[in-house]
Amino acid sequence: MSEQESRATLPCPTVPQAVGAFDEDEPPSQPRRHPFWADVPDQQWDDWRWQSQNAVRSVRQLRNLLTFTNEELEAIGRLESEYKLAIPPYYFSLINPVDPNDPIRRQSVPSPLEAENPSGYELEDPLEEDKDSPVPGLTHRYPDRALLVTTHVCTMYCRFCTRKRATMVRGGWDAISRNDRRMIDYVAAHPEIRDVIVSGGDPLTLPLPKLRFFLENLAKIPHVDVIRIGTRIPVTLPQKLYDQELIDLLASVNKVWIQTHFNHPREVTPEAARVCLSLLKAGMPVNNHTVLLKGVNDDLATMRLLMRALLRIKVRPYYLFHCDPVIGAGHFRTSVWKGIEIMEGLRGHMSGLGIPTYVVDSPHGGGKIPVMPNYLVSASDDAVVLRNYEGMLIRYQASDTPNTIEPTLNRGVSSLLQGTRSAIIPEGNERMARRKSLQVITVKPPEEEEASGGCCGSGGDQEHDHDHEEELVAVSVPTPAPAKPRRRPKK
Numbered sequence: 001m002s003e004q005e006s007r008a009t010l011p012c013p014t015v016p017q018a019v020g021a022f023d024e025d026e027p028p029s030q031p032r033r034h035p036f037w038a039d040v041p042d043q044q045w046d047d048w049r050w051q052s053q054n055a056v057r058s059v060r061q062l063r064n065l066l067t068f069t070n071e072e073l074e075a076i077g078r079l080e081s082e083y084k085l086a087i088p089p090y091y092f093s094l095i096n097p098v099d100p101n102d103p104i105r106r107q108s109v110p111s112p113l114e115a116e117n118p119s120g121y122e123l124e125d126p127l128e129e130d131k132d133s134p135v136p137g138l139t140h141r142y143p144d145r146a147l148l149v150t151t152h153v154c155t156m157y158c159r160f161c162t163r164k165r166a167t168m169v170r171g172g173w174d175a176i177s178r179n180d181r182r183m184i185d186y187v188a189a190h191p192e193i194r195d196v197i198v199s200g201g202d203p204l205t206l207p208l209p210k211l212r213f214f215l216e217n218l219a220k221i222p223h224v225d226v227i228r229i230g231t232r233i234p235v236t237l238p239q240k241l242y243d244q245e246l247i248d249l250l251a252s253v254n255k256v257w258i259q260t261h262f263n264h265p266r267e268v269t270p271e272a273a274r275v276c277l278s279l280l281k282a283g284m285p286v287n288n289h290t291v292l293l294k295g296v297n298d299d300l301a302t303m304r305l306l307m308r309a310l311l312r313i314k315v316r317p318y319y320l321f322h323c324d325p326v327i328g329a330g331h332f333r334t335s336v337w338k339g340i341e342i343m344e345g346l347r348g349h350m351s352g353l354g355i356p357t358y359v360v361d362s363p364h365g366g367g368k369i370p371v372m373p374n375y376l377v378s379a380s381d382d383a384v385v386l387r388n389y390e391g392m393l394i395r396y397q398a399s400d401t402p403n404t405i406e407p408t409l410n411r412g413v414s415s416l417l418q419g420t421r422s423a424i425i426p427e428g429n430e431r432m433a434r435r436k437s438l439q440v441i442t443v444k445p446p447e448e449e450e451a452s453g454g455c456c457g458s459g460g461d462q463e464h465d466h467d468h469e470e471e472l473v474a475v476s477v478p479t480p481a482p483a484k485p486r487r488r489p490k491k
């Protein structure tokens with residue numbers, strides 16, 4: 001019996017009934033440990049080899065660490081022969097053990113729902129990567145990019161993985177990297193390829209000589225400008241990047257960008273922050289993609305926290321992917337409307353640096369298609385009407401040419417197109433109220449002054465027509481110096 005199995009057969013005093021607060025601080029908060037590993041010396045805990053050797057890999061281990069119903073245990077026991085399971089103690093410790101719906105647990109621990117395919121829409125290879133594969137392990141889909149699947153190994157097997165057929169399925173796909181040299185030769189023979197994504201599995205699990213082989217040979221190809229390393233190691237096993245030799249190898253090739261994958265703010269830990277900073281200091285930009293996952297991050301508050309946390313550790317949010325229809329991941333999928341609702345709450349409400357592009361990776365190998373709330377409301381030959389995050393409708397004239405439309409209407413979107421108004425501003429707009437409090441002075445044309453009962457007069461539509469907003473002139477009014485306290489005249 002292995003050490004892990006003998007641990008797993010211990011009685012289960014380790015399943016905690018109460019734990020400290022989760023998600024109270026803004027990430028990165030404090031390092032965490034599940035009570036099962038509380039006594040492991042720091043030196044071991046910080047060693048990625050120890051983390052890998054002690055990863056939770058069986059349902060027998062799981063039952064001693066988390067609570068399950070008997071039905072759940074039976075169902076995930078049946079899945080064990082089909083899908084691999086691996087959760088390093090570090091990542092496992094991010095799970096709140098008393099919450100059966102914990103977002104870290106949902107990503108890493110098998111669920112009975114993986115056996116279901118409710119829509120019948122889920123596929124083994126939903127993006128048809130294999131059909132765009134001229135060489136085993138290489139996908140050439142977009143004109144200037146190629147994807148190399150270099151390994152089927154990951155440090156943690158994400159239950160929603162799009163490439164599950166290669167990574168999680170036991171005895172699965174064997175096309176990966178069957179001939180590494182052929183993949184390199186294909187890239188070399190196609191001068192249109194400028195950007196190579198070295199992926200997997202997780203390429204940072206490769207032995208260093210093999211990783212060096214890919215990096216150095218790709219870097220030698222003159223037309224390759226960018227080598228992107230797709231890795232979840234900063235999230236699931238940051239200890240691997242405590243190894244300076246690995247950082248040095250990545251940095252030695254002056255074309256490497258890191259593409260990582262944080263899905264939840266709790267994953268942004270001090271350990272993750274440390275290794276992202278090491279990568280940045282070594283000269284590699286770090287971008288993130290997030291997958292929109294039901295029960296993990298499918299709400300605006302969580303997504304805002306995540307994007308802010310990423311900015312805090314200088315990782316640039318790059319993509320928000322809609323979850324692909326891969327077999328066994330249907331329970332993670334939510335509507336495209338949910339993604340749009342989230343994007344609506346991000347754009348304009350927080351720094352543009354923190355706004356990812358929301359994309360649907362389309363069937364039939366159609367690739368990533370950006371989806372977003374509609375900001376273009378209407379258009380004419382002269383102008384477009386745009387909507388901003390506040391709901392303000394604005395006429396925008398892209399070129400300085402005379403108006404071709406005879407104005408006939410002075411209300412609604414048509415009035416914006418015709419140029420009789422330049423903006424319609426919802427009533428109660430905070431920014432306009434702030435302008436007023438800053439003593440912004442409104443200057444109106446005289447004829448309008450007469451006709452109008454004032455800018456924000458009572459009554460009217462819910463959406464207030466500010467047809468004279470273009471005449472708003474911000475006048476800097478010096479704030480009067482605080483009056484000196486007067487002394488009472490002596491009597």
Ligand code: SF4
Pocket residue numbers: 153154155156157158160161162163164167200201202231232
């Ligand atoms: S780390 Fe990436 S490749 Fe590996 S299981 Fe997770 S999503 Fe799939």
